Amino acid sequence: MKYIDANVFIWPVLYNDSKAEYYKKIAKKIAKKEIIAYTSYLTWDEVVHIIKKHLGREIAVKKGKKLLRFPNLIFIETNDEIINKAKDLITNYNLGPRDAIHIASALTNKINEIISDDSDFDKIKEIKRIKPV
Numbered sequence: 001m002k003y004i005d006a007n008v009f010i011w012p013v014l015y016n017d018s019k020a021e022y023y024k025k026i027a028k029k030i031a032k033k034e035i036i037a038y039t040s041y042l043t044w045d046e047v048v049h050i051i052k053k054h055l056g057r058e059i060a061v062k063k064g065k066k067l068l069r070f071p072n073l074i075f076i077e078t079n080d081e082i083i084n085k086a087k088d089l090i091t092n093y094n095l096g097p098r099d100a101i102h103i104a105s106a107l108t109n110k111i112n113e114i115i116s117d118d119s120d121f122d123k124i125k126e127i128k129r130i131k132p133v
Contacts, residue, residue: 002130003106004030004039005116006046009067014054019117022132026115031071038074040082040105042098043067076105093123103127 008027012020030037047067052060068075076082078101085104089095095103099120106114106127113128114121121129 001036001038001109001111001113003102003109003111003114003127004037004043004073005102005114005118005121006039006043006050007117008115009043009047009063009070010050011117013051013059013063019132027070030073033072036074037072038076038106038109038111040076040078040102042078042101042105044075046098076109078105082108089124095120095124 004026008023011023012027026035029035044064044067048060048064051063067073082101082104085108086097086100089100089103090097093100099118102114103121103124103126106112112126113130115130117132118129121127
């Protein structure tokens with residue numbers, strides 16, 4: 001089981017480089033059930049927000065709809081348990097609230113690996129970050 005950070009879905013939309021290709025391969029593996037993948041509904045917010053900022057509302061809405069229908073991607077709902085865990089993570093690791101919600105979503109669901117470009121996750125001892133190659 002792997003937790004998928006928002007940048008896995010954002011990068012290939014905005015860029016055409018080796019990192020984008022890596023993330024496209026990850027997406028294909030998720031779609032084929034080669035990776036059991038989870039993410040937070042917060043990922044949808046981040047994808048739409050960043051794509052809207054760079055490419056406009058129309059493309060952001062389209063990509064947001066596509067993300068919500070992404071094959072075999074399991075969305076985790078944010079609840080009191082996740083927010084309380086996020087609060088602790090902010091205190092213990094000096095994370096921002098969005099990063100803390102992502103990590104809390106993973107840990108609360110017993111997921112100990114995150115695919116992400118975000119090096120802030122390296123300081124979290126409870127989870128291993130899988131970086132793009």
